[in-house]
């Protein structure tokens with residue numbers, strides 16, 4: 001399998017997953033132009049994408065879905081409750097609102113879902129499997145939910161949220177209410193939570209982790225890396241940070 005983030009953070013999120021002859025995108029919080037240019041870096045074009053999966057209805061994950069789906073005729077999948085709450089829902093005919101099913105596959109990739117803890121109606125993370133390899137995506141969650149822990153454990157590849165450094169958040173410019181939202185149970189994982197999660201959930205198969213959805217105001221790439229590495233300890237896991245606006249190099253597992 002191959003995977004990479006195409007953009008990451010509160011200004012936009014999109015992740016590329018490839019398994020066998022199938023390519024999938026998770027979320028599209030960016031322009032068609034950025035998507036096309038990023039896919040070209042991976043040797044792909046938008047026409048190679050079999051499906052676009054939506055994790056939840058926040059604008060940083062969905063702002064580009066109508067344009068992308070319309071322009072390239074890509075099927076869009078989300079949970080039933082997420083579809084009900086998507087601001088762009090009426091851009092799609094009812095028969096074009098594809099709904100997640102447990103045990104679903106798209107092309108060569110098997111897809112599983114897990115529940116996240118976030119202030120959206122039905123936020124989900126994903127596990128993609130092809131042959132014996134698994135890649136998980138877990139961002140936009142205030143805590144590691146039991147279903148996330150089960151799903152992510154010993155994944156070969158992982159996109160894991162490391163949103164903020166708690167002291168930067170608390171001494172920063174956000175309002176008190178927003179600080180409470182970010183660090184709350186339905187907010188975002190801090191660097192420390194990400195490090196503890198990785199220490200707990202990484203296994204002998206775990207090779208590559210991209211730290212994602214970093215806050216522009218309340219985190220720094222080097223800080224996220226060093227805090228997570230310090231908690232994970234001496235490990236062979238390759239840990240990198242998702243660039244905010246650029247595509248991460250494609251990781252091959």
Ligand SMILES: [Zn+2]
Nearest residue numbers: 056058118140
């Ligand atoms: Zn969100």
Ligand SMILES: [Zn+2]
Nearest residue numbers: 010058060140
């Ligand atoms: Zn988000």
